[in-house]
Amino acid sequence: MTESIKYRLKFYLNFVQVFCDLFRQVLYDWSRFRKFSSYAISIFYLKSNGRVKTSYQLLALIQADAHKVEKALAITKPRPGFGVAVVKRLIANVEEYYQRFGFNSRLDIAYCVMQKYVDFNVKNDSLDKDLENLLEDLGNTVFEFKNSKNEAAGVIHYTKEEYLFKTKMDLEDFFMGRYSMRQFSEQALNLKDLQKAIYLASKTPSVCNRQCYHAFIAQGKEKASSVLSYQLGNRGFGDQVDSVITVTADLSCFFSSSERNQAWIDGGLYAMSVIYALHSLGIASCPLNWSVNPKRDLALKNASGIPHSHSIIMMIACGNLKDEFSVAQSKRKPMDELCTIMDKPLSQCGL
Numbered sequence: 527m528t529e530s531i532k533y534r535l536k537f538y539l540n541f542v543q544v545f546c547d548l549f550r551q552v553l554y555d556w557s558r559f560r561k562f563s564s565y566a567i568s569i570f571y572l573k574s575n576g577r578v579k580t581s582y583q584l585l586a587l588i589q590a591d592a593h594k595v596e597k598a599l600a601i602t603k604p605r606p607g608f609g610v611a612v613v614k615r616l617i618a619n620v621e622e623y624y625q626r627f628g629f630n631s632r633l634d635i636a637y638c639v640m641q642k643y644v645d646f647n648v649k650n651d652s653l654d655k656d657l658e659n660l661l662e663d664l665g666n667t668v669f670e671f672k673n674s675k676n677e678a679a680g681v682i683h684y685t686k687e688e689y690l691f692k693t694k695m696d697l698e699d700f701f702m703g704r705y706s707m708r709q710f711s712e713q714a715l716n717l718k719d720l721q722k723a724i725y726l727a728s729k730t731p732s733v734c735n736r737q738c739y740h741a742f743i744a745q746g747k748e749k750a751s752s753v754l755s756y757q758l759g760n761r762g763f764g765d766q767v768d769s770v771i772t773v774t775a776d777l778s779c780f781f782s783s784s785e786r787n788q789a790w791i792d793g794g795l796y797a798m799s800v801i802y803a804l805h806s807l808g809i810a811s812c813p814l815n816w817s818v819n820p821k822r823d824l825a826l827k828n829a830s831g832i833p834h835s836h837s838i839i840m841m842i843a844c845g846n847l848k849d850e851f852s853v854a855q856s857k858r859k860p861m862d863e864l865c866t867i868m869d870k871p872l873s874q875c876g877l
C-alpha cells in the first residue's frame with residue numbers, strides 16, 4: 527500500500543470515528559433529556575394527574591405555574607379574572623404533590639401566590655367561584671397552609687429611587703478586575719464563605735424561577751483533587767486548588783422538548799454568578815470545562831453521587847489569593863465585534 531493510500535484510509539477512518547462520536551454524544555444528550563425531563567406532560571396541558579414520575583418534576587410544574595401568576599400580577603395592568611385555568615391546574619398539582627410527597631416550602635410559595643391572586647380578583651370583583659372553592663379545599667387539605675404567613679410570594683413595590691439606590695456603585699473595576707486564577711495560596715478556604723457565594727448566586731434568574739441549578743462543593747485539597755482527577759483542564763495548577771464547586775442543572779425541571787437546552791443556559795448563568803459572588807468575597811476562582819464524553823460524565827456521577835438527572839455544567843476551582851501572582855490577560859474582542867446594532871424594526875412575527 528502506498529503512503530498516500532495509507533494516509534487517505536487513515537483520514538477517512540478518523541472521519542468516521544469523529545462522526546460516530548458526535549452521533550453517540552447527541553444520542554446521550556437526547557436519551558438523558560427524554561428520561562429525566564417530563565417533556566411528554568405537555569400533551570396533558572401540564573396537569574400531572576399522577577403522570578409525572580418524580581417530586582422534582584412535579585415541583586417544576588408547580589413552580590412554573592406559580593411564577594406565571596406571580597409575574598402576571600407584576601405587570602402594569604393585570605387583567606381581572608386572568609389565568610383561571612392556570613390557577614386550577616396549580617391547585618391540582620399542589621394537591622397531588624402533597625398527597626404523593628408531603629410538604630415542601632415551594633408549595634407555600636404557590637399557595638401564597640394564589641392568595642395574592644385571590645386578593646387581586648376580590649378587589650376587582652372578578653374571582654371565579656369554582657376556583658375559590660377549590661382553593662378553600664386545598665387550604666383545608668394541606669395542614670401546613672394554616673400556618674402560612676402569606677408573605678413568601680407576590681409583588682414588591684419599588685420607587686425608581688429605591689431601586690437605583692442599590693445599583694449605586696462603580697462595578698467597572700469589579701467586572702474588569704476578575705481573572706481566571708491558576709495560582710492559589712496554601713491558606714484553606716472557609717466553608718461558610720463558599721456557602722455565602724452559593725447564597726449570593728441563588729439570585730440568578732432562571733426560566734420561570736425554576737432554579738434547576740445546584741452546586742456540589744468539594745471543600746479541602748483532598749476532596750478537590752479527587753474531583754479534579756476527572757477534569758481535563760487543570761494541569762499545572764490543580765494541586766494548588768483548595769476547593770471545587772461542581773455546578774449542575776437538573777433536567778427534571780423541564781417539561782417541554784423546546785427546553786432541551788435550557789439546563790445549559792440556566793446552569794451557565796448560575797455558574798457565572800457563583801464566579802462573581804466568589805470574586806466579591808475575595809476568593810479566587812477558575813472555571814473548568816466539562817466538555818467530556820458520556821463515559822467520563824457517567825464516571826464522575828457514579829463516583830460522586832451527582833444524580834444522573836443532573837447535567838454537569840462546569841467545575842469552578844477555588845482558592846485563596848497568594849500575596850503576589852500572575853494571571854493571563856485574556857484580551858477581549860473590540861466593541862464592533864462584541865455587538866451588532868439592529869438598524870430597523872423587524873416585520874412582525876407571523877408564526
Ligand SMILES: Cc1cc2nc3c(=O)[nH]c(=O)nc-3n(C[C@H](O)[C@H](O)[C@H](O)COP(=O)(O)O)c2cc1C
Nearest residue numbers: 704705706758759760812813814815816840854856
Ligand atoms: C465554561 C468554561 C470552561 C473553562 N475551562 C477551563 C479549563 O478547563 N482550564 C482552564 O485553565 N481555564 C478554563 N476556563 C477559563 C478560560 O480560559 C477563561 O475564562 C478565559 O480565557 C477568559 O479569561 P478570564 O476568565 O481571566 O477573563 C474556562 C472558562 C469557561 C467559561
